[in-house]
Amino acid sequence: MTDTSTESNTNNNNKSSNLKIVESDLKIENSLYSELSSKFPDKVQLIYTKPKRIKIYVEPENIIEVAFFLRSHFGLDHAESVCGTDYPNENVIEVIYHLNSYSREELSQIIFALSTKTDRNSSYLPSLLPVFKSVEYHERETYEMLGVYFKGHPRNERFLLPEDWADIPPLKKDFRIKGR
Amino acid sequence: MTKEFSESLEKKLEETTKLGLEVVKEATEDRLMKLSVGPQHPGSGHFRFTIKIDGDYIVYCDPDPGYVHRGEEKMCEYRNYIQNIPHLERPVIHDSTNITYSYSLAVEELLGIDVPRRGQFIRAIASELNRQVYTLYWLAIYGIFLGHSTMFMWPAGDRELFIDLLTALTGARVTHAFNIPGGVRNDIPDGFKEKCLEYVNYFEKRLKEYENIFYNNPLFRQRTENVGILTKDDAITLGVTGSVLRASGVAYDVRKVEPYDVYNEIDFKVQYMKTCDSFARAYVPFLDMRESCHIIRQLLDKMPESGEVRMKLQSNPKGTPGEAYKRVESGRGALSYYIVSDGSSRPYRVKISVGSFRNILALPHLLVGSRLGDMPSIYWALNYWPVEADR
Numbered sequence: 001m002t003d004t005s006t007e008s009n010t011n012n013n014n015k016s017s018n019l020k021i022v023e024s025d026l027k028i029e030n031s032l033y034s035e036l037s038s039k040f041p042d043k044v045q046l047i048y049t050k051p052k053r054i055k056i057y058v059e060p061e062n063i064i065e066v067a068f069f070l071r072s073h074f075g076l077d078h079a080e081s082v083c084g085t086d087y088p089n090e091n092v093i094e095v096i097y098h099l100n101s102y103s104r105e106e107l108s109q110i111i112f113a114l115s116t117k118t119d120r121n122s123s124y125l126p127s128l129l130p131v132f133k134s135v136e137y138h139e140r141e142t143y144e145m146l147g148v149y150f151k152g153h154p155r156n157e158r159f160l161l162p163e164d165w166a167d168i169p170p171l172k173k174d175f176r177i178k179g180r
Numbered sequence: 181m182t183k184e185f186s187e188s189l190e191k192k193l194e195e196t197t198k199l200g201l202e203v204v205k206e207a208t209e210d211r212l213m214k215l216s217v218g219p220q221h222p223g224s225g226h227f228r229f230t231i232k233i234d235g236d237y238i239v240y241c242d243p244d245p246g247y248v249h250r251g252e253e254k255m256c257e258y259r260n261y262i263q264n265i266p267h268l269e270r271p272v273i274h275d276s277t278n279i280t281y282s283y284s285l286a287v288e289e290l291l292g293i294d295v296p297r298r299g300q301f302i303r304a305i306a307s308e309l310n311r312q313v314y315t316l317y318w319l320a321i322y323g324i325f326l327g328h329s330t331m332f333m334w335p336a337g338d339r340e341l342f343i344d345l346l347t348a349l350t351g352a353r354v355t356h357a358f359n360i361p362g363g364v365r366n367d368i369p370d371g372f373k374e375k376c377l378e379y380v381n382y383f384e385k386r387l388k389e390y391e392n393i394f395y396n397n398p399l400f401r402q403r404t405e406n407v408g409i410l411t412k413d414d415a416i417t418l419g420v421t422g423s424v425l426r427a428s429g430v431a432y433d434v435r436k437v438e439p440y441d442v443y444n445e446i447d448f449k450v451q452y453m454k455t456c457d458s459f460a461r462a463y464v465p466f467l468d469m470r471e472s473c474h475i476i477r478q479l480l481d482k483m484p485e486s487g488e489v490r491m492k493l494q495s496n497p498k499g500t501p502g503e504a505y506k507r508v509e510s511g512r513g514a515l516s517y518y519i520v521s522d523g524s525s526r527p528y529r530v531k532i533s534v535g536s537f538r539n540i541l542a543l544p545h546l547l548v549g550s551r552l553g554d555m556p557s558i559y560w561a562l563n564y565w566p567v568e569a570d571r
Contacts, residue, residue, distance in 0.1 A: 053505060078416060078417070078419030080421075080507075080514065080533050081533030083529070083531035085520055085528070086529075098505060098516070098533070102425070102430050103416060105437075109437045109438040111507075133419070133541075134417065134419025136541060137537065137540065137541055159245070159246060160249045160571075161246060161249065162246070170254055171253060171254060175254075177251075177258060
């Protein structure tokens with residue numbers, strides 16, 4: 001009995017300490033968003049802020065401008081990943097850039113998700129390669145896995161798939177694994 | 181003399197323009213030799229890159245991964261949250277605890293479950309032990325890559341110590357499937373703590389010998405020092421991670437910047453170097469191994485004596501609609517999972533962002549302009565695991 005009681009105490013302590021981090025972190029995130037929304041009042045839309053995570057939505061035509069601001073002003077200097085998600089019901093493909101900072105210590109714990117959407121049947125997006133060099137292979141992978149063509153990317157071509165791949169991009173929801 | 185020389189030069193120029201640009205282009209292309217490295221090269225692993233060399237200098241490099249692409253991300257969409265674990269560790273079986281660690285963290289956020297404190301400690305211990313296993317394997321290959329056979333034998337032998345510990349802990353040599361959402365699969369066996377301390381203490385002594393025979397070896401230093409300079413600014417711009425980043429003078433470790441589970445209670449230093457060369461990239465993992473020994477000792481010391489190791493889940497749990505992005509520090513740097521849930525028992529989309537895939541961007545950057553003989557020391561120092569990059 002004594003064991004369990006001490007354990008629950010430590011758990012509570014743990015939770016309270018986590019909550020403290022949550023509060024302080026959301027301050028940074030909210031300040032990031034308020035600064036961004038004052039700079040681009042109509043162009044940026046907040047999806048959520050969570051502890052150490054923030055996600056915004058930007059229209060494709062504004063994404064380079066916003067991304068450039070994020071890099072130069074906030075110091076978000078590299079992309080950890082670029083993820084495309086297929087939503088056949090809404091007829092869109094969402095592409096998310098997960099940005100992070102190495103040069104600013106207070107932002108290094110925060111993942112800034114920059115999201116944009118494109119039509120599912122004619123998927124074109126401006127490439128963020130001029131802003132973030134680190135997205136080069138990630139965008140190439142998104143092109144071959146989801147068929148999103150990145151305008152301005154020098155090599156929208158096969159990367160991981162076999163050389164003789166002759167099917168639709170495999171991470172689209174229409175593509176079914178055989179036998180499943 | 182100079183006048184004559186310039187005149188003759190002009191004549192030559194006229195001749196070449198007469199021949200036309202095509203011929204000049206052909207002549208330069210004749211100078212270049214195209215060389216395909218891998219995918220069957222014993223050192224490159226299942227990875228191919230094409231280089232063009234002008235004499236001894238590499239002038240062009242084009243990585244071509246994908247020989248072991250399994251479609252892990254697509255496979256995840258067909259299995260439920262628990263069934264995904266065994267196949268997700270396949271991309272890097274030598275570091276299988278870390279690759280399922282961030283998956284478990286992300287799924288825990290989606291399912292809204294907490295991990296018992298003892299489970300968090302066991303998880304961290306297993307991941308530290310597994311990081312040692314991976315780094316030793318990497319070091320062994322780096323040794324044989326540069327023709328140092330002893331450095332192949334020693335880490336490959338010492339790796340067995342940690343594999344023994346992990347076998348006692350999880351029941352499998354390399355593919356453990358030990359981390360599950362909600363904690364770990366089972367509690368530690370009797371006598372594990374003492375055995376673990378004994379092995380770690382022994383291993384720390386061995387590390388000194390590694391340093392003497394390998395890192396202080398003049399031949400090794402000649403082949404790696406001032407080779408493949410990746411400056412701090414370039415490392416940040418290219419977005420490299422893990423030991424490659426830390427060797428370029430950026431003290432960035434996910435365990436420190438965004439501590440997960442119990443890492444905020446552990447006292448450790450982020451090991452980094454400022455020399456930016458291949459030697460630094462080979463030495464930082466070594467420093468990490470030494471630091472990892474301290475971490476394991478602290479974890480064993482602070483672990484609660486008893487308690488639950490995992491949260492009981494209902495069968496076929498359903499995630500709350502939404503998304504989670506979680507990352508851990510693996511042997512090759514930040515390893516993150518982005519999981520989208522639509523409220524069903526299967527993930528809607530899983531994106532795995534791995535250190536290896538991010539680090540190959542530095543390969544053309546470093547190889548172009550360097551000599552062919554430096555290629556092995558540059559390539560393997562990037563801490564690149566082909567299977568993981570292909571997923």
